[in-house]
Amino acid sequence: xxxxxxxxxxxxxxxxxxxxxxxxxxxxxxxxxxxxxxxxxxxxxxxxxxxxxxxxxxxxxxxxxxxxxxxxxxxxxxxxxxxxxxxxxxxxxxxxxxxxxxxxxxxxxxxxxxxxxxxxxxxxxxxxxxxxxxxxxxxxxxxxxxxxxxxxxxxxxxxxxxxxxxxxxxxxxxxxxxxxxxxxxxxxxxxxxxxxxxxxxxxxxxxxxxxxxxxxxxxxxxxxxxxxxxxxxxxxxxxxxxxxxxxxxxxxxxxxxxxxxxxxxxxxxxxxxxxxxxxxxxxxxxxxxxxxxxxxxxxxxxxxxxxxxxxxxxxxxxxxxxxxxxxxxxxxxxxxxxxxxxxxxxxxxxxxxxxxxxxxxxxxxxxxxxxxxxxxxxxxxxxxxxxxxxxxxxxxxxxxxxxxxxxxxxxxxxxxxxxxxxxxxxxxxxxxxxxxxxxxxxxxxxxxxxxxxxxxxxxxxxxxxxxxxxxxxxxxxxxxxxxxxxxx
Amino acid sequence: xxxxxxxxxxxxxxxxxxxxxxxxxxxxxxxxxxxxxxxxxxxxxxxxxxxxxxxxxxxxxxxxxxxxxxxxxxxxxxxxxxxxxxxxxxxxxxxxxxxxxxxxxxxxxxxxxxxxxxxxxxxxxxxxxxxxxxxxxxxxxxxxxxxxxxxxxxxxxxxxxxxxxxxxxxxxxxxxxxxxxxxxxxxxxxxxxxxxxxxxxxxxxxxxxxxxxxxxxxxxxxxxxxxxxxxxxxxxxxxxxxxxxxxxxxxxxxxxxxxxxxxxxxxxxxxxxxxxxxxxxxxxxxxxxxxxxxxxxxxxxxxxxxxxxx
Numbered sequence: 001x002x003x004x005x006x007x008x009x010x011x012x013x014x015x016x017x018x019x020x021x022x023x024x025x026x027x028x029x030x031x032x033x034x035x036x037x038x039x040x041x042x043x044x045x046x047x048x049x050x051x052x053x054x055x056x057x058x059x060x061x062x063x064x065x066x067x068x069x070x071x072x073x074x075x076x077x078x079x080x081x082x083x084x085x086x087x088x089x090x091x092x093x094x095x096x097x098x099x100x101x102x103x104x105x106x107x108x109x110x111x112x113x114x115x116x117x118x119x120x121x122x123x124x125x126x127x128x129x130x131x132x133x134x135x136x137x138x139x140x141x142x143x144x145x146x147x148x149x150x151x152x153x154x155x156x157x158x159x160x161x162x163x164x165x166x167x168x169x170x171x172x173x174x175x176x177x178x179x180x181x182x183x184x185x186x187x188x189x190x191x192x193x194x195x196x197x198x199x200x201x202x203x204x205x206x207x208x209x210x211x212x213x214x215x216x217x218x219x220x221x222x223x224x225x226x227x228x229x230x231x232x233x234x235x236x237x238x239x240x241x242x243x244x245x246x247x248x249x250x251x252x253x254x255x256x257x258x259x260x261x262x263x264x265x266x267x268x269x270x271x272x273x274x275x276x277x278x279x280x281x282x283x284x285x286x287x288x289x290x291x292x293x294x295x296x297x298x299x300x301x302x303x304x305x306x307x308x309x310x311x312x313x314x315x316x317x318x319x320x321x322x323x324x325x326x327x328x329x330x331x332x333x334x335x336x337x338x339x340x341x342x343x344x345x346x347x348x349x350x351x352x353x354x355x356x357x358x359x360x361x362x363x364x365x366x367x368x369x370x371x372x373x374x375x376x377x378x379x380x381x382x383x384x385x386x387x388x389x390x391x392x393x394x395x396x397x398x399x400x401x402x403x404x405x406x407x408x409x410x411x412x413x414x415x416x417x418x419x420x421x422x423x424x425x426x427x428x429x430x431x432x433x434x435x436x437x438x439x440x441x442x443x444x445x446x447x448x449x450x451x452x453x454x455x456x457x458x459x460x461x462x463x464x465x466x467x468x469x470x471x472x473x474x475x476x477x478x479x480x481x482x483x484x485x486x487x488x
Numbered sequence: 489x490x491x492x493x494x495x496x497x498x499x500x501x502x503x504x505x506x507x508x509x510x511x512x513x514x515x516x517x518x519x520x521x522x523x524x525x526x527x528x529x530x531x532x533x534x535x536x537x538x539x540x541x542x543x544x545x546x547x548x549x550x551x552x553x554x555x556x557x558x559x560x561x562x563x564x565x566x567x568x569x570x571x572x573x574x575x576x577x578x579x580x581x582x583x584x585x586x587x588x589x590x591x592x593x594x595x596x597x598x599x600x601x602x603x604x605x606x607x608x609x610x611x612x613x614x615x616x617x618x619x620x621x622x623x624x625x626x627x628x629x630x631x632x633x634x635x636x637x638x639x640x641x642x643x644x645x646x647x648x649x650x651x652x653x654x655x656x657x658x659x660x661x662x663x664x665x666x667x668x669x670x671x672x673x674x675x676x677x678x679x680x681x682x683x684x685x686x687x688x689x690x691x692x693x694x695x696x697x698x699x700x701x702x703x704x705x706x707x708x709x710x711x712x713x714x715x716x717x718x719x720x721x722x723x724x725x726x727x728x729x730x731x732x733x734x735x736x737x738x739x740x741x742x743x744x745x746x747x748x749x750x751x752x753x754x755x756x757x758x759x760x761x762x763x764x765x766x767x768x769x770x771x772x773x774x775x776x777x778x779x780x781x782x783x784x785x786x787x788x789x790x791x792x793x794x795x796x797x798x
Binding site: 052053054055229230239240242243247248249250251253254265266267268269270272 | 489490491492493494495581584585587588592595596599600603644648739740741790
């Protein structure tokens with residue numbers, strides 16, 4: 001008999017405060033309790049072994065050397081009700097429509113600036129705005145074809161978007177692999193209830209990539225995935241996706257752009273044209289002719305070919321302009337501006353120090369808020385008010401007063417928890433969720449996404465490079481129960 | 489259309505896997521031979537170094553060429569790029585960057601073997617656990633080759649694997665012939681001659697097929713005939729070159745490599761099987777050099793990306 005406990009002050013994804021299973025998690029919780037810790041550990045061990053043998057890895061860096069580590073997976077799934085997911089799906093779709101309209105606008109007419117919705121000086125101060133992309137019109141007006149948005153759930157159960165990753169979001173391969181492993185561990189539960197399948201992602205991605213080919217999807221386009229190479233932390237994923245979609249995995253040195261601005265790849269039969277590049281390299285490394293001149297990862301001339309329209313690139317260069325923290329704060333306004341709709345998914349309330357009234361509020365509540373610099377990523381410069389020293393708060397106040405437009409602030413979000421196997425027993429651990437959204441002529445949202453879990457007690461850090469793990473995410477459709485007799 | 493870089497990775501992955509398997513076979517057979525023969529028969533461990541061709545590097549690392557040092561060097565030595573440990577590791581690294589072109593079971597098999605070898609390579613050294621270790625290596629590589637044969641489309645990627653595997657196989661076969669057969673030919677009436685010839689066959693996994701094909705007494709002449717010229721045995725030099733030829737026929741721009749392969753076949757046909765030790769050494773040397781030119785042509789045509797922009 002496994003005991004499932006709650007953490008104080010946090011929403012648990014599987015049980016409520018009294019320990020009663022949430023409706024969509026009823027079957028799972030009953031099974032966890034029936035199996036007991038010992039059997040759960042056995043299933044965890046079997047899962048770990050499967051991951052090791054299948055070579056499901058991620059790369060971490062230590063002493064300047066990349067080390068291939070087995071992917072950390074917690075066998076206990078995280079469950080979301082399909083009805084809630086349908087609403088989330090609509091909210092994410094809406095969000096990406098607005099973000100893509102915004103990016104396309106910024107690189108073309110800039111109506112959003114002219115209409116006073118987005119401040120011009122924020123645009124000129126953005127580190128991810130690429131003037132080299134001005135005037136380009138990609139197919140369907142879509143720049144961010146693949147987005148990974150991070151969702152968190154607060155103590156009251158509300159789901160918030162924490163951030164959008166519009167450059168080279170990763171993790172989807174682990175979502176797919178987690179499902180394979182979880183199916184083995186809980187085969188009986190998959191038979192007994194309707195857990196929405198996630199396996200159609202590679203097919204959807206392949207279709208999207210072919211759809212943006214310069215000569216159309218019916219031209220039998222050559223699609224490639226551009227990776228920085230084997231030492232990149234997400235190399236496993238690059239290889240996985242190339243394999244699943246059936247496209248070539250290329251490195252910069254495999255590609256050339258000729259004098260007619262055509263992109264070609266070096267094959268055993270000689271040079272062959274490339275139509276679509278799914279790039280997993282950051283903007284600045286993409287093309288040494290235009291960006292960092294000493295980048296060896298990219299392809300000289302890539303931007304020439306893209307601007308000439310002979311090759312499509314996903315995500316488009318410059319798409320990252322819409323995923324910094326300043327823009328995040330404007331997303332609700334952008335949804336209203338471009339779509340004339342109210343946002344279906346909540347942003348974490350965000351105060352923009354750019355505006356004097358919001359700045360005053362932030363300065364009055366520094367000790368309660370999380371303050372973040374707008375143009376840093378990876379958690380740099382974040383100050384959590386309730387945990388900060390008096391000196392840190394004073395220093396932060398001066399920093400905000402000196403350069404207000406570079407700062408935003410948010411209330412502390414207490415991430416939800418999910419029961420997680422730690423040292424042989426189930427413990428509540430904080431989780432987030434990264435669904436993936438595909439945008440082209442139409443859009444697609446994964447059924448769930450990658451649930452990341454902070455394995456240390458109380459920790460909110462879910463990154464796999466910093467001791468985070470992952471879980472399979474089950475979207476359970478209670479309206480579509482599988483009859484018991486189908487079990488055989 | 490297969491990327492040049494991936495073609496090179498596949499070619500080397502196949503060579504490394506084959507090298508690991510062949511080394512395992514040769515070490516296993518040599519261990520059996522030494523255990524079999526009476527101690528007064530002067531068979532040493534040193535021919536192993538001569539076959540694998542790393543004597544110089546070995547000497548700079550070890551002071552005595554005893555069983556333990558030699559086996560460690562060939563099986564589990566990190567400083568020896570041709571050791572079983574390093575070969576499996578290199579095969580895996582090469583496949584890691586070309587996983588998308590092959591069935592996932594192939595990668596899984598190689599990764600599994602890598603994990604085994606990384607954890608247990610010490611077992612390959614002690615006599616008590618040596619054969620079990622070597623047999624796992626041989627068995628796993630055979631399983632990988634079997635998976636390739638039964639699940640992979642005969643596309644360009646497959647042909648690069650085929651060519652890599654067979655060039656390595658040809659190379660190893662000629663090395664075994666050079667060292668083992670050479671020394672047997674050179675000796676006047678060597679003791680236990682039959683046992684030793686059978687051991688040469690077993691080093692290349694050929695004893696049983698030799699018996700079925702030749703049906704006569706084992707002799708230097710019949711063994712050489714079989715291992716060099718037999719058309720049906722998959723580890724004869726003739727057969728491996730035929731496989732390379734077949735692989736090249738399926739590749740674009742293969743004229744140069746095919747021409748070098750034809751030269752190797754022509755040369756092979758001229759190798760007489762009634763030879764004294766020095767003559768054999770001379771012929772086999774020549775053959776090895778010619779086989780090496782096939783590799784050179786492959787590298788020149790497909791691997792070094794000098795393709796000019798049109």
